Amino acid sequence: MKNIVRLSTILCSAFFSAQLFAQTPIKDTVSMGSGYANAVYYNLRTGAKSQSAISTWHMSHTTVSRDNCIRLNHLNGVDVYAYPKGSNKDFSTMDTAGWSSWKHLYNDIHTHELGALNQSTNAKNPMDFSWGIYNSTTHEIEGDSLYLFVINTPSVGKSYLKFMPILQTATGDLIFRFARLDGSIDKTDTLLQSSFTGKSYKYYNFTKGAVQPEPIRENWDLLFTRYMAPTTPPGGGPKVMYPTMGVESKRGERVSKITNYTWDVIATNPPQSIAGIKMTGTPGELSKDLTKIGGDWKAYDGAAMTWNISTDWNYIVETIRIQGTTKDTAFWMLAFTGFSGSAKGETQLKRMELKTSTAAVSQSKQFSAKLFPNPSSDNILIMANGISEKAIVQIIGMDGRLIHSNSNCEFSQGAVQLSVQDLPRGIYFVTIQTNNDKLSLPFIKQ
Template identity: 30%
Template sequence: MKKLILSAILVGSMATTFAQTADSVEIGAGYANQVWYSMLTGKQATVAKDNWDLAFDMVEIYATIRINSESGVMLWNYPKGDKGAWSTVDTNGLSTWTARYNSDTSWTYGAMGAYSDPSDPFDLDWGKYDVSTHTIKGDSLYVIKLVNGDYKKLFIEKLLSGVYTFKFANLDGSNETTASIDKSNFASRNFAYFSIVDNKSLNREPDFTKWDILFTQYTSFVPTAYNVTGVLHNRGARTVQVDNIPNVSTYMNWQSHNDNSEINTIGYDWKSFNGTGYDIKDSLVYFVKTWDKEIGEYSVWKLWFTDFQSATGKYVFNKQTVYTASVAGVDGKTEALMTLYPNPSNGSNVTLVYDINTGAKEATVQVYDMTGRLMLNDRLQTAAGMYTYTIHTAQLQSGLYIVRLTVDGKDAVQRLSIN
């Protein structure tokens, strides 16, 4: 059986030919916005950060609820009673109550969800799971400070069949309102958002398959809760942080470092305030590993920052694809490698780099648009070795494409973006 040992030397020899792309993202004066970003296709959405109070987890198996702490929302578990105290809530002593915060390392632990009893497998913090009815029944009462500074009392009643039901009211009980959010209406999102101020749900983030990192303010713990400006990665992504690199522009040895699932691995501390502006750690580089659900492959992107401008919330950075897709044989061993550069392409032709360990009987390349239409089908070299093949883009419209390398009936695929 043909096999290829994927060494750092081989990956380096392929990756060093990839184009580096300079890019920037602005979240606005006062860090007013959040920007969702795809490493492949760039900015996906820009949305004001202060138009919501609560974010409800839309993933089927999760039930966490996050608060908009970066915009001033605060949450307290009512210490004087549980749900039975709804009609008698008072805020005497509020300044001594312990505030609840979202985790800054996981999307799965929100301000309502991160404080469950570890000894009780059915406790989800804001409620408990009822095995007989398959319902999470709320048992906790909260006081919440909204983005506009108003205070409300809040009770999450239940999560049943994918529908969150909750109510809120003024502290004196007036203007009581019951609302609901159905997960089925936000099936492709990590979270559905709700503005208590405006009494409406919000679809404010892109499809979770369309973005990799989020440029935003968020609440971190340094060591106490404090709003920072940085970058969080998406669910399912993993990030490698490599420090003390003499030349980050040429460093490629990401495989020798452990990756991290904590969403704030990139975080905020790649920069530091010097009194008038920000200094960037020029010996620090990140490798962002993201799972492409549609093609069933990982992508790995190198990322390093070169500037941060606080007046406009402008992040300036370089990115570079370093991922090498593989063709696996029937025994699971790697038979061939492929990658594309530049990717994305700004109208220039794209080079397919592929490596075959030993002679193959047949090797082909196909390019498909996102509707499945075949745009290119060609035969490739089959002898052992590393080759390049030029994909001419003049006849390809701007958009996403799937490039498929087939070696003796086994496939590797990568997305190609043409701008």
């Protein structure tokens, strides 16, 4: 008998053959409207949706006092150029000749803290926050930069604004000045931290002033929206910035992208799946990447004129709610099942909460078992119910190698202890086999 077990066989019978006992996923549709006109804030726990027109705001500033992020709404027609000829002291005499060749700035699509105005830091000066300099005495950020905003508004055309951040106060307020090049508008305004309590950002519209597109942070997890992303042109060549419909995660929440295990595998193994994504250095490690979900789960087939969906890609979101001093964390799994494109702006998905199960049930449902602790660094207990005969217990590696085998395990006392202290860190499977039944349980060696 060979000691090598095919990994594909393990994954079919392992990872809890109790697929019938997994929760039923919740199906849902998120609609951004024709042309993706609206951003949709989505609550994974309740399915609640809050819509806001993408055209609502032009600029946002962080509500995190230790941060200094200023993001621009490129999909509301805002292009940003850094003034190369001076500082904000030159606001009144700003020379815009040759502006189209100036450095074109974009929001970073992976890091919340790196907005369009945070792209030009001086690496030699730790107090340089790109648009301003941190004052360690006052704990304020004093603006020293000047920008040109070119805003393209449908049915109106282009407007040209010179913009200078003046000050981020110690309490988080942002004071700034902007003016049209034709002199018709010249205004100094303040985004007040106190007006955006419970929000991730403070928002501003250069026509209307402060606006409130975002719901309270506790009421949403994901944002279905549009943003500029590096994209390979249809004919190939260097990537260019191109409008993309995608999904962003809320600041502070982490997301895992899993492409090597199916929905059913994860759904029937919540404790092991959650433990696995918490491990550092693994492909599915939880990440604060803003667009970990993003938009690459869909691809347009020009020949067939249809959207292809990566339905075998799954995402686990660590949803967080703060209730007073209590932090409530729950893990929700998400996968996409359909996409309409811009005609309707609809995305079909399924979601479910990953809850800790008490035990896994064997293939023929003759016995159940669970591992404790999991993850483990030294010993694990196999606790089983329904095994009256001696069983074969094996440890299998992720590559299918048989690492340990004991054909004489007695479960009459309800538990068997295994030493795993000599195993390298990683994911393994414990298989329990009786004469008529079998069960495989994944576990993590820390």
